[in-house]
Amino acid sequence: MFEELSNRFDSIFKKLRGRGKLTEENISEAVRDVKRALLEADVNYKVVKKFSAHVQEKALGSQVLQSITPGQQFVKLVHDELTGLMGGSTRQIKFHNNRLNVIVLAGLQGSGKTTASAKLALHFRKQGHRxxxxxxxMYRAAAVDQLETLGKSLNIPVYxxxxxxxxEIAxxxxxxxxxxxxxxxxxxxAGRxxxxxxxxxxxxxxxxxxKPDEIFFVADAMTGQDAVNVAEQFHREVNFSGVILxxxxxxxxxxxxLSILDVTGVPVQYVGVSEKPDGLEVFHPERMASRILGMGDIISLVERAQETVDLEQNKKLEKKIRKNxxxxxxxxxxxxxxKKMGPLSDLLAMIPGMGRQLQNTEIDNSALGKIEAIICSMTKVEREKPQIIDGNRKRRIASGSGTTVQDVNKLLKQFDTMKQMMKRMNKIAGKRGQNAALRSLSPF
Amino acid sequence: MNLFTRLKEGLSKTRSQITSIVGSDSNFGEEFYESLEEAMISADIGLELSLEIIDRLKFEINSLKIDSVHEAYTIFKQMLAKDLDVIKMPEEFPPKPWVTMVVGVNGVGKTTTIGKMAHELRQSGKKVMLGAADTFRAGAIEQLRIWAQRTESQFVSQHEGADAASVAFDSIEAAKARDTDVLLLDTAGRLHTKVNLMNELQKIVKVIRRNTPHAPNEILLVVDATTGQNALKQAKVFNDILGITGLIITKLDGTAKGGVALALTKTFGIPIRKIGVGEGLDDLQDFDPMDYVNAMFGDI
Known part of the structure; x- marks a missing residue:
């Protein structure tokens, strides 16, 4: 029951890939597994039924059966259908320039409305809104305080x-x-x-x-089967225009x-991806589908890297590596x-194929912190010339960084290996284009 | 409102659906099992467990040679109730202060639950203290302070952003000094996938134990009844890291049936301590397995 949806698909498709061509029976079996996987992902029972029947019908069409690579065709088919179900394309929120625009957020208790409100405010301020x-x-104790505190920290007025x-307040x-x-x-x-x-x-x-321009229904991504009842009712009452997951x-x-979209026809507009005020992202159905199918989310990863990585610094670094x-x-x-790009585990999970491999590995983000602490406890000279670090210095660095001498040794050894590798890379690179070699060196 | 009366007023398509099959009392076959399976999945019991229950039910029914649908349905419900019934009850409060720590992911209703627990304990004449170890979420300390006032409980807090373990430590020392019976510790909501935040919880417990080895006497995981299969992942991580002693299922006053509770008790063997069925002070109730099953599937 702990298996991820993508694991399931991976195993299904592995099964399919092993065969040259699909039979009707193969497809029924795969569809049954698709069904099971979606149920484990909390897609509503009825939506699953509908979706799998649809996939089965499509797959039984000649397209997949006659394909030379039926497994891949099936993957693509399920992916396309999932993407289609989750919105197909992303809608752009448009506001009027000449008048006041209004957004209302609604949802169950604890779905994250107040946090989402602050995130939206920050998001739209970045686009030039005031x-x-x-x-x-006025019901939950201290809810007003919460919004006031958030507003204050973001320097956004709160009424x-x-x-x-x-x-009356509104x-x-x-x-x-x-x-x-x-x-x-x-x-x-208020949550209701x-x-x-x-x-x-x-x-x-x-x-x-x-008279809001947008009414957002805020839903918790962890919601189970009941999501359809809640969304349906809210939609009937206030006819919301977007969903924040x-x-x-x-x-x-x-x-x-998937469930909410199926019962209301309203797509997810934004997703909350952290507790921090800037943790709001535009929803991309195709990315979500990829993620669900275990294809990784490489686009998000690249985007995040572009946001955080300093290009200038990287160029300098490249030079240094070349000169050893x-x-x-x-x-x-x-x-x-x-580290700026976020927890290592999140980053790795975005890499295609890694989602599955990470299943049983614990990614310890604090390992990076340890290395950081050790280097920070070194003097400038030591950082330039690590070969001068003797036993005495090691002891000092260890106690300064709250680690052990073994930790320091390990880091120095790793660094040494890394430099050896760079040297070798440079030699190869000398022969056939340095950039390619450098790129292959980088773990990310 | 009692969970059971809620059931009678409220829901439920599943109930009527099953009732119509059961009510017909004809000989039962695949249709009966299929409707049960659908009802269980719709209640968030989860596919694997639902299938497993169906298997057990079939076996039971065959070996007991039952031929009435009504009887079969009763057996089905008893089976679920048994799965829900985990008994591990340290109900007495021998060590003083009795320390209960409340944990869970964001937005499940930890602070509100603490308010209700405080109310219940105060009603029975206990001296209660609330410790605001959620120093992260904006307004969380204020929210707990209001609950302390409402329930006339003592209250210990530091500023927003303070070290949660230090608040926990202060609270226990204060509880000892003021001869408190029960200390309820609120913690910040955290997703179980955040390694740093989970480590923080571990640290809180470590700091508490250093000075007060018997504490925390209870570590309660609060689970939103609306949650789907992710609740199992939550419980696994929280339990691995802290050793959860009890569950509280909240928000049962909605239309969510809270079937994930069954998967939780079955998988982890952790008892359900309380259930939340509304926003009022008195809406935290004792858990009764059969009532819970009846609320999920109806009483016929």
Whole structure:
């Protein structure tokens, strides 16, 4: 039951790949496994039935059967269908330039509305909007404080009024936004159960008076079978225009994304990928499908690298490696760049094929921290010329970094091996283009 | 509202579906098992476990030579109730202060649950203290402070961003000094996949044990009933790292049936301590396996 969806597909397709051509029986078997995998990913029972019937029908068509590489064809087929189901293409949110725009967030308790509100505000401010956050959750203890704290830390204004009712607050906030000539109002509402008629009526009232341009339904990626009931009801009541899928930084497969789309026809617009205010990303159905199918998420990885890696610094580094004057200081800089990209385990999981291999390996992010600490405890000279580090110095470095002499030894040995490798690479590179050799050296 | 009355008022398509099959009381075959399977999967019990239960049920029914659907259905429910019933109850509070630590992923309702637990303990005349070891989420400390006021419990906190282990340590020392019966420790919600944050939890426990070896007496994992199969991964990691002593299933007042609880008790052998069925102070209830099963599938 702990197997990932992609594991399942991998094994299915391995089975298929082994055969030259598919028979009807093969496909039925694969489809049954697809079904099982989707259920384990919390896709709703009925949606799974529908989807697998559809896949089966398509696969039974001549296209796959007559293909020389039926396994690959089947992979592509399931991938395409999944992508299609999750939205096909991503919609662009468009706002009006000449008037106030309004967004309302709604959802169950604990789905992450308040955090998502702050993330959206930051996201749209980056695009040149002047957002106002409105605290309309008057029920959960300290919900207003939470939004106020978030607003303060991001330097985004928050409208709150502890003496008023949510509907009134929303109304007054709109006035306030107009007076302050802000361009975007984001209303954070209280978490509510879809079957709570009173609370749903309140939400409807907030929506009807604020006339939102977008209503986002906030859903937890870990949601199980009930996602369809909740989404259906919310959609019936307030007709939301987009979905924000939160907590996708966990290991939930997020089958809810498929389920919600199937019952409401509304695609996921954004995904929450960390607790930090900038942890909001645009949803890419094809990437999600790839991820589900165990094909990795290489596009996200490259994007993240581009955001964080300093190109100038990399050029300098390349030169140093070529001249073989790569020092421990350079090593440290490199390490920090990698760390900036996020937890190592996340990065590795994005690499195609790695998802499966990582299943049983623990990635210890603190290992990087240890190396960082050791190098930081060295003097400048030591970082340039590690050969001068003797027993005494090792002891000092170990106690300075809270590690042991063995740890220091290990690092020095690793560094030495690395330099040897670089030397060899340079020799090869001398013969046939240095860049290629350098690239093959980099683990990322 | 009682979980059982909720059931009668609320749900449930599955119930009526099963009822119609069971109610017909004709001889039962694959249709009966299929509808049970669908009902179990729709309740988030999970595919593997559902299939396994069906196998066991078939075996049982054949060996007992049962021919009435009604009887079969009763056996089915008893089977589920048995899977849910894990007994490990340190209900007494001998060591003072009794320390309960509450953990879980984000947004499952840890702080609210603590508020309700505090209320219940206060009703029974216990001296209660709340320790705000969620120093991460904005507004979390304030939220717990409000619950402390509502329940007239004592309250220990530091500033936002403070070291959670240090808050835990302070709380226990304060609880000892003030002769507190029960200390409830709130912790920040964290996804089980975040190694650093899980290490932090481990550190909190280590710091607590150094001075107070008996504590924490309970480490409760709060699970949202709406959660699907990911709850198993959550429980596995939290249990591996901390040794979970009990589960609390929250948000059972929605339409989610909370079947994942069954997978949890069956897989990990950890008892369910309480269930949350609403937002009111009194909406934290004792867990009864048969009630829970009836709420999932209906009482016929």
């Amino acid at each position: 957002p106002l956050l409105v605290a309309c959750d 709150s009024d502890r003496s008023k009712k949510p509907v 109304k007054n906030a709109l006035e306030y936004a107009k007076d302050e000539s802000l361009s975007l109002v984001i209303i954070d509402t 159960l879809h079957i709570d008629t009173e609370m749903m009526a309140e939400l409807k009232e907030i929506c009807s008076l604020s 939160t907590k996708l930084d966990g290991d939930a497969r997020g089958g809810a994304a 004057i790569f020092t421990l200081q350079d090593f440290l800089d490199q390490l920090r760049q990698i």
